[in-house]
Amino acid sequence: MRSDPRCAPCLLNRVLYEAELSTTDKELKFMAIQGGIEFLRENFKPGTNAIQISTGIHRKAYSILGDEDPYREKKAESNRIAAAMIPTVREYISGAKPEDRFRKAVLASIIGNSFDFGVQGHKVETENFDGFFNELFENGLDVDDTDRILELARNGKVIYLCDNCGEIYFDELVLEQLKEANAHVTLVVRGGYILTDVTMEDVARMGLDKKVDIVMTTGSNAIGISLEEAPEELLEAMRGASVIISKGMANYEALSEEDFKPIAYLLRSKCEPVSQSLGVKKDMNVAKLYL
Amino acid sequence: MRSDPRCAPCLLNRVLYEAELSTTDKELKFMAIQGGIEFLRENFKPGTNAIQISTGIHRKAYSILGDEDPYREKKAESNRIAAAMIPTVREYISGAKPEDRFRKAVLASIIGNSFDFGVQGHKVETENFDGFFNELFENGLDVDDTDRILELARNGKVIYLCDNCGEIYFDELVLEQLKEANAHVTLVVRGGYILTDVTMEDVARMGLDKKVDIVMTTGSNAIGISLEEAPEELLEAMRGASVIISKGMANYEALSEEDFKPIAYLLRSKCEPVSQSLGVKKDMNVAKLYL
Numbered sequence: 001m002r003s004d005p006r007c008a009p010c011l012l013n014r015v016l017y018e019a020e021l022s023t024t025d026k027e028l029k030f031m032a033i034q035g036g037i038e039f040l041r042e043n044f045k046p047g048t049n050a051i052q053i054s055t056g057i058h059r060k061a062y063s064i065l066g067d068e069d070p071y072r073e074k075k076a077e078s079n080r081i082a083a084a085m086i087p088t089v090r091e092y093i094s095g096a097k098p099e100d101r102f103r104k105a106v107l108a109s110i111i112g113n114s115f116d117f118g119v120q121g122h123k124v125e126t127e128n129f130d131g132f133f134n135e136l137f138e139n140g141l142d143v144d145d146t147d148r149i150l151e152l153a154r155n156g157k158v159i160y161l162c163d164n165c166g167e168i169y170f171d172e173l174v175l176e177q178l179k180e181a182n183a184h185v186t187l188v189v190r191g192g193y194i195l196t197d198v199t200m201e202d203v204a205r206m207g208l209d210k211k212v213d214i215v216m217t218t219g220s221n222a223i224g225i226s227l228e229e230a231p232e233e234l235l236e237a238m239r240g241a242s243v244i245i246s247k248g249m250a251n252y253e254a255l256s257e258e259d260f261k262p263i264a265y266l267l268r269s270k271c272e273p274v275s276q277s278l279g280v281k282k283d284m285n286v287a288k289l290y291l
Numbered sequence: 292m293r294s295d296p297r298c299a300p301c302l303l304n305r306v307l308y309e310a311e312l313s314t315t316d317k318e319l320k321f322m323a324i325q326g327g328i329e330f331l332r333e334n335f336k337p338g339t340n341a342i343q344i345s346t347g348i349h350r351k352a353y354s355i356l357g358d359e360d361p362y363r364e365k366k367a368e369s370n371r372i373a374a375a376m377i378p379t380v381r382e383y384i385s386g387a388k389p390e391d392r393f394r395k396a397v398l399a400s401i402i403g404n405s406f407d408f409g410v411q412g413h414k415v416e417t418e419n420f421d422g423f424f425n426e427l428f429e430n431g432l433d434v435d436d437t438d439r440i441l442e443l444a445r446n447g448k449v450i451y452l453c454d455n456c457g458e459i460y461f462d463e464l465v466l467e468q469l470k471e472a473n474a475h476v477t478l479v480v481r482g483g484y485i486l487t488d489v490t491m492e493d494v495a496r497m498g499l500d501k502k503v504d505i506v507m508t509t510g511s512n513a514i515g516i517s518l519e520e521a522p523e524e525l526l527e528a529m530r531g532a533s534v535i536i537s538k539g540m541a542n543y544e545a546l547s548e549e550d551f552k553p554i555a556y557l558l559r560s561k562c563e564p565v566s567q568s569l570g571v572k573k574d575m576n577v578a579k580l581y582l
Contacts, residue, residue, distance in 0.1 A: 004317075005307060005310065005317065005320040005321045005323075005324045006307060008303060008307075008324050008327075008328060009300055009303040009304040009306075009307050009324075012299060012300040012303055013300040013304070013411075015300075016296060016297060016299075016300050019296065026295075026296065027337060029296040030296045030337045032296075033296045033299050033300075033335070034332075034335065034336075037299060037328060037331045037332050037335060038332055040328045041325075041328050041329055041332045044324070044325065044328060045325075046318060046321045120304075
């Protein structure tokens with residue numbers, strides 16, 4: 001996806017957000033913002049890849065803040081809230097008709113995609129996540145290609161691109177459904193700390209490596225995936241996949257103009273530019289397959 | 292007031308806001324944002340005056356957009372909504388005890404200060420302004436120095452610095468109370484179009500010149516007042532005033548570190564940096580006197 005005019009203030013707000021997570025030093029916050037402005041002045045041009053801009057500005061902010069992981073507490077908080085909800089959601093899924101279980105697990109993992117702190121115009125519901133979850137779960141998917149996604153995944157090779165902490169607990173339920181469908185699953189997490197994204201630490205803590213066939217990383221802490229920084233094995237696996245299941249906006253922004261197909265984007269549409277690009281309204285639960 | 296790290300993303304959001312008011316041309320929006328980023332890179336430094344930054348960035352955006360008044364429709368909308376409310380509010384005031392009327396008029400004009408479109412984290416209630424107004428009117432002032440303000444104004448020389456359209460209809464009720472108290476009133480409006488601020492056009496349309504003793508302008512379209520651009524007559528009048536009544540955040544930002552006293556700031560605190568500077572919470576109704 002290309003940068004939209006609306007991306008610049010949102011990115012600068014997010015730099016401010018992570019500066020405030022990282023430090024109480026007002027001068028340092030000022031420097032982080034100034035670094036973000038400097039980066040935007042050099043790089044924010046029509047036609048630039050949205051992910052290149054967001055990766056660059058956050059790396060610069062982290063470096064100025066001298067903090068390799070400003071979101072560490074937010075990640076832990078997301079994980080706590082999500083983990084507490086899982087036994088209930090597991091019952092929702094096992095109580096559903098067999099043909100609905102994949103859809104329900106996907107829906108849960110898309111609601112989990114709302115664990116995305118610092119997106120302008122998007123509030124993470126931490127006070128009453130149960131209520132928020134149940135309301136959205138009741139509403140269901142706004143775009144629902146899950147039957148066709150499952151069909152491609154069954155007995156096939158699935159690449160599952162993770163997004164946020166918290167969300168990953170719901171992803172686990174989808175992974176279980178994929179294994180039920182006899183898919184060979186390659187789980188992909190970020191190669192380094194960025195925003196609230198899942199890394200190998202989360203995989204290890206949750207023992208997800210035992211639930212899937214292979215775990216890979218994106219090779220770097222780029223937002224979504226940088227094709228320049230990704231290991232060749234990952235790109236090859238993506239090229240040979242029966243279906244790529246891509247979680248969240250960042251992975252969408254990274255891959256929407258690339259040639260990896262079939263690809264299914266599972267996300268909650270949390271900002272206008274991404275929603276427009278997908279042809280959906282903001283705040284929708286989207287499971288959209290591109291063949 | 293000095294610039295705060297939080298000002299930069301907010302200003303850039305406001306440039307985006309006015310670009311979206313002004314044009315549907317995505318390239319032009321991009322150019323306005325890039326102009327804003329460029330301006331911030333050159334000028335956004337710790338210790339800079341907040342008003343210098345906001346004046347400069349909006350002037351640049353207007354110039355790139357080729358639009359001398361992007362907020363014209365928002366101003367008309369604010370005026371319509373406010374004017375429709377005035378007969379009711381006039382009754383509230385005339386129904387109050389005489390010693391409460393100034394306070395009630397001030398409160399109304401502070402609620403009117405919520406007509407401020409494009410401030411990040413602040414939503415202007417246009418759908419149900421009546422309900423919003425009545426709720427806030429019921430709650431009253433959070434900081435209330437109105438008795439002391441009126442004491443200074445009585446039989447004295449008052450400089451009344453206006454802020455937004457819409458709000459100006461409620462200001463008229465305060466002006467009436469000031470005239471009741473036999474004050475000599477100098478009304479000050481912006482010298483040119485900026486944001487939703489009141490200009491001579493509004494004064495003429497409403498016939499406010501007949502309600503006060505003198506009308507002056509700030510001499511330019513600077514946000515708040517630029518002391519460099521203001522006519523000497525205005526600065527002299529401000530120096531000789533029994534009390535300056537300053538409406539809204541921009542006038543506060545412009546004058547909070549200057550030496551014009553006594554000065555009363557009447558505003559709704561719509562952003563964190565201004566609220567902190569005033570020592571109040573966000574979204575408070577503030578009538579604070581500095582001697």
